[in-house]
Structures are given as C-alpha cells and as structure tokens.
Amino acid sequence: MSALLSGVGLTAFGKQPGPDSVEWQCAAADLALADAGLDPLEIDTVITGYSTVSPHLMPANVFAERFGLRPATAFGMNVGGATGLAMLANAARLVEAKSATHVLVVAGENRATGQSREASTRTLAQVGHPTYEVPLGANIPAYYALLASQYLWSHGLGPEALAELPVQMRAHASRRLGAQFQKPITVADVLASKPIAEPLRLLDCCPVSDGGAAFVISRAATSDRSLTIAGTGQAHRHQHLSALEPGSTGAGTAAQRALAEADVTWEDVDVFGIYDSFSITLALLVEELGLVPPGRAGAYVRAGAFEVDGRFPTNTHGGLMSYGHCGVGGGMAHLVEVATQLRHERGASQVAGCDVGYVHADGGVLSAHVGVVLRRRGR
Amino acid sequence: MRAPAAALRDWTGGEPRLVLTVCARCGNHWYLPREHCPVCGSDDTDELVAAGAGLCVAVTHVHVTTEAGAAPVWLTLVELDEGPVVMGRASEGLAPGDRARVSFLPDGDGLVPSFTREDDR
Structure with a gap:
C-alpha cells in the first residue's frame, strides 16, 4: 500500500514582514488542509520543521497548540534543507504502517525579515565543523564555492557554465505567481553580480525569504487530485565538507532507492524538482543523479533541457534561487510545484502529459539526501 | 581503540x-x-x-563573512599526498591544480592551517 499526497500548501515567498515563524506555518497548513479538503480535527499526526529564527525544543507542539490541533503523534525534524522531504518520507511510512491516517507536515519561517543577514549566516555556518572549518572563516556560501571551484577546474569550465542555471530558474519564476524574483536575467547579469564567495556571485545564490509550505499525507485519497507517493529514498554519508566523498555524496544512492521503491527508471520521469540552493548545488545533483553527463549541466540548460518543454523540466516554479528559500519550506516548494504539474493544474507552464515526478532535496553540504517519486493515481 | x-594534538589544539x-x-x-x-x-x-603537501583542488575568495565588516578571506581544499582532503586558508594566487604546502598562522588564541603554492616558498 502506498501513501497518498492529498494536499499541498505554499505561500508566496519574499521579504514579507509581519508574521513570525509559527504564523507562516499556520498559513501554509491552512492552504494544505483546504487543498486536501480536510477538517483540522481529521489530522492525527503533525511533523514540523525547525525555524532558525525561533529555535525551539518542541516545534511540533508549539505549532499544534497555535494552530488548534491535539494530534496523537507530534515531532520535529532537523536534516537541513532535506527536512521537508524527510518529513514526507516519514509521514508516508507512518501511514503505510497504519500508525497514522492523515499527517500534516509543515514548515515556515520569517527568515528574511526576522533576523539580520549576519545572524542568518552565522546560524547556517553550523553546517560546518565547529573546530576544523568554521574557525577558518568558512560559511555556507564558502563551502559551496569550494565545490564550485573544484567543479569548474576539474571540467575545464569557466563560471559562465554555472551561470546558465540561475538564468533558467529566473525564467521559470517569471511565470510563477508568488516567486520572490521574477525579472528575467542573463548570463552577463549573473557574472556581473556582486561576488559572494568566488566563483559564486549573488545571482548564483538563493535569497533568504519569509514564507511557508505544508503537505498532507493520507492513507486514502481525499479527492481525485490526490497523488501516489510511489517511492522515497534517503542517504546520509557525511555532515561536513571535509568528509565528503567527491562524486558519491549520497545523492545518487538516495535517488536509486526512491526509484527502486517506485519501480520506475529515469526514462519514466516526466517532471523534476531538484534542490538548488546555489547554481553549483543543482549542477552537482543533476549530474550525480545521472540525468546529465559530468560537467554538462550548464550546456544542457543552455540547450533548453530544463525548460517546460525540455527533456528534464526542472523547478518550473523558479527553485530556491528565484521562487525563494525560507528554510525547510524552501525545499518543500519543489514538491508542491511537481504535485501541481502532476495534477495538470499548472496552466501555461504545464508540462504536457506528465504522470511521474521526482523531487530531490539535500541538507548541509550535500550531506543529507532525500528523493521522492510522485505519480498520478492509476498511472 | x-x-x-x-x-x-593537531592545529585545533595549538600544535x-x-x-x-x-x-x-x-x-x-x-x-x-x-x-x-x-x-x-x-x-x-x-x-x-601529514607531511603537509598536496594538490590544490579548490579555492574561494569569501566576501560574505559571518561578522559584519570582517575582511574577505581566501579558503582552499587541498588533497594531501596521504589521500584525505583538508580545508585551510589560502595565500592569494593559489589556484586549483597547483601543488600546495601548509604552514600554520596565528589566529586569535590559536593557529590555522594556511596553504601556499609550493614553488612560491
């Protein structure tokens, strides 16, 4: 028996002062429950992502009380950017084991306006090793910049190769309501943007955003819009960049586990949502997954492969780089978009005839990986 | 065990x-x-x-620092001749593909590893 994705909710992302983290979570949860057609009291399990702005020992209890729920099971999870998909994977297992009927998975954060940029960078630097990496002056952009430097050097490429990826994400976002950045950009704009951690520049990096996202995972379909969670797979091979095994970060392993559980191959997948915290993140992931040959992500994007009508329609909402990144909810937006595509509700940006979608998230420095295969029911 | x-003790312990x-x-x-x-x-x-030498495989010039107003810093990944990859500061001019050698620079109360192009020494 496969679990079903019965509802999704996604707020607009951006600089939106006012709501605090739990209020963004409530907004997203309302959208997901309405989408599933469920009453709050039908939810028996709540899984909640962390907020860096408002860290708490018991985030699921804080959310449940505020929203007005008394679930039988409630817990929080922390695997960085992979948290959203990891919550969905665990929700699916609880439902398959008949330990839950309807699980509400929720995350939201006022990451853009709730703290200073320095505070945000400092909190996120925890991803690095506290004695071997952080004291060097390293932070998240620096870790990914090192990966970008190694990638460009080992494939004999210039920074324009990676600049193709944010250009494509922005083109997608220009057609997606709720995206933080919608004005089209060019490769020249990326290369001329402010250096952050060279070779990465501002437009190679996702922003921080305010917003939220939520899913409802159910034992039975609540409408004909419910989708099958056909497979999930994870891999957790390291935490710190200094322990990363190049070319074998766990991304490919997680994907193969998800595809095997769903009994599909890449040939069967029509639409993709791939984590894109930086241009290099997306390039390394699509290459380790085996969608694109090593070193060729930029060339494939330039040729239109990630477009709505391309071979690998990817992040048609604009991804973290242009829809935005509010923490755990940022990595959930990819799944909301793929679900919308699989429901054939994406209007002018609809991927024609799509039946199977794959979503991948990573946390840390390619440290925690979760892959999810979604499928239209009956296909 | x-x-x-x-x-x-290594550089994180002052050696x-x-x-x-x-x-x-x-x-x-x-x-x-x-x-x-x-x-x-x-x-x-x-x-x-470790003997302290290896191949530089990555370099970044970090402009966004965790402390407001802090100076930009150069960082590198060096694949040591013994195998493991080590992160360190880098001297300006070190580039991927260069042979690199470590030295240890005072930083606050402790030391940090810093890599220089081997033929610059």
Missing part, C-alpha cells in the same frame, strides 16, 4: 600539524575525528602526522 583524550587517522584493518585514511572507520566499521586506528 584510542581514547579521544589521548589523541595526538602546528595536520593529523590524519588510518584504519588498521582496511587502510582507509581520514581527516576529521571519527570513532569508527566509515568503510569497514573498525575502531582499531592509528594516527599519522
């Missing part, structure tokens, strides 16, 4: 050296502290002081 407290761990069962080498070999699971390990 070595008790963590008995481990050889100017990079210390690696070698698995006595399978020969795997690694850099960050670990209790068990992630390849074979053994806790029978030896320590090795």
Whole structure:
C-alpha cells in the first residue's frame, strides 16, 4: 500500500514582514488542509520543521497548540534543507504502517525579515565543523564555492557554465505567481553580480525569504487530485565538507532507492524538482543523479533541457534561487510545484502529459539526501 | 581503540600539524575525528602526522563573512599526498591544480592551517 499526497500548501515567498515563524506555518497548513479538503480535527499526526529564527525544543507542539490541533503523534525534524522531504518520507511510512491516517507536515519561517543577514549566516555556518572549518572563516556560501571551484577546474569550465542555471530558474519564476524574483536575467547579469564567495556571485545564490509550505499525507485519497507517493529514498554519508566523498555524496544512492521503491527508471520521469540552493548545488545533483553527463549541466540548460518543454523540466516554479528559500519550506516548494504539474493544474507552464515526478532535496553540504517519486493515481 | 583524550594534538589544539587517522584493518585514511572507520566499521586506528603537501583542488575568495565588516578571506581544499582532503586558508594566487604546502598562522588564541603554492616558498 502506498501513501497518498492529498494536499499541498505554499505561500508566496519574499521579504514579507509581519508574521513570525509559527504564523507562516499556520498559513501554509491552512492552504494544505483546504487543498486536501480536510477538517483540522481529521489530522492525527503533525511533523514540523525547525525555524532558525525561533529555535525551539518542541516545534511540533508549539505549532499544534497555535494552530488548534491535539494530534496523537507530534515531532520535529532537523536534516537541513532535506527536512521537508524527510518529513514526507516519514509521514508516508507512518501511514503505510497504519500508525497514522492523515499527517500534516509543515514548515515556515520569517527568515528574511526576522533576523539580520549576519545572524542568518552565522546560524547556517553550523553546517560546518565547529573546530576544523568554521574557525577558518568558512560559511555556507564558502563551502559551496569550494565545490564550485573544484567543479569548474576539474571540467575545464569557466563560471559562465554555472551561470546558465540561475538564468533558467529566473525564467521559470517569471511565470510563477508568488516567486520572490521574477525579472528575467542573463548570463552577463549573473557574472556581473556582486561576488559572494568566488566563483559564486549573488545571482548564483538563493535569497533568504519569509514564507511557508505544508503537505498532507493520507492513507486514502481525499479527492481525485490526490497523488501516489510511489517511492522515497534517503542517504546520509557525511555532515561536513571535509568528509565528503567527491562524486558519491549520497545523492545518487538516495535517488536509486526512491526509484527502486517506485519501480520506475529515469526514462519514466516526466517532471523534476531538484534542490538548488546555489547554481553549483543543482549542477552537482543533476549530474550525480545521472540525468546529465559530468560537467554538462550548464550546456544542457543552455540547450533548453530544463525548460517546460525540455527533456528534464526542472523547478518550473523558479527553485530556491528565484521562487525563494525560507528554510525547510524552501525545499518543500519543489514538491508542491511537481504535485501541481502532476495534477495538470499548472496552466501555461504545464508540462504536457506528465504522470511521474521526482523531487530531490539535500541538507548541509550535500550531506543529507532525500528523493521522492510522485505519480498520478492509476498511472 | 584510542581514547579521544589521548589523541595526538593537531592545529585545533595549538600544535602546528595536520593529523590524519588510518584504519588498521582496511587502510582507509581520514581527516576529521571519527570513532569508527566509515568503510569497514573498525575502531582499531592509528594516527599519522601529514607531511603537509598536496594538490590544490579548490579555492574561494569569501566576501560574505559571518561578522559584519570582517575582511574577505581566501579558503582552499587541498588533497594531501596521504589521500584525505583538508580545508585551510589560502595565500592569494593559489589556484586549483597547483601543488600546495601548509604552514600554520596565528589566529586569535590559536593557529590555522594556511596553504601556499609550493614553488612560491
């Protein structure tokens, strides 16, 4: 028996002062429950992502009380950017084991306006090793910049190769309501943007955003819009960049586990949502997954492969780089978009005839990986 | 198994050296502290002081720092001749593909590893 994705909710992302983290979570949860057609009291399990702005020992209890729920099971999870998909994977297992009927998975954060940029960078630097990496002056952009430097050097490429990826994400976002950045950009704009951690520049990096996202995972379909969670797979091979095994970060392993559980191959997948915290993140992931040959992500994007009508329609909402990144909810937006595509509700940006979608998230420095295969029911 | 407290001190403990761990069962080498070999699971390990030279495989010039107003910093990844990849500061001009050698610079109360192009020394 496969679990079903019965509802999704996604707020607009951006600089939106006012709501605090739990209020963004409530907004997203309302959208997901309405989408599933469920009453709050039908939810028996709540899984909640962390907020860096408002860290708490018991985030699921804080959310449940505020929203007005008394679930039988409630817990929080922390695997960085992979948290959203990891919550969905665990929700699916609880439902398959008949330990839950309807699980509400929720995350939201006022990451853009709730703290200073320095505070945000400092909190996120925890991803690095506290004695071997952080004291060097390293932070998240620096870790990914090192990966970008190694990638460009080992494939004999210039920074324009990676600049193709944010250009494509922005083109997608220009057609997606709720995206933080919608004005089209060019490769020249990326290369001329402010250096952050060279070779990465501002437009190679996702922003921080305010917003939220939520899913409802159910034992039975609540409408004909419910989708099958056909497979999930994870891999957790390291935490710190200094322990990363190049070319074998766990991304490919997680994907193969998800595809095997769903009994599909890449040939069967029509639409993709791939984590894109930086241009290099997306390039390394699509290459380790085996969608694109090593070193060729930029060339494939330039040729239109990630477009709505391309071979690998990817992040048609604009991804973290242009829809935005509010923490755990940022990595959930990819799944909301793929679900919308699989429901054939994406209007002018609809991927024609799509039946199977794959979503991948990573946390840390390619440290925690979760892959999810979604499928239209009956296909 | 070595008790963590008995481990050889490295630059994080104020000694100017990079210390690696070698698995006595399978020969795997690694850099960050670990209790068990992630390849074979053994806790029978030896320590090795790295010679401090290797191939620079990545360099970044970090402009966005965690402290407002802090100066930009150069960082590198160096694949040591012993195998493991080590992160350090970099002297300006070091580039991927260069041979690099470590030295240890004072930083606050301690030391940090910093890599220089080998033919610049």
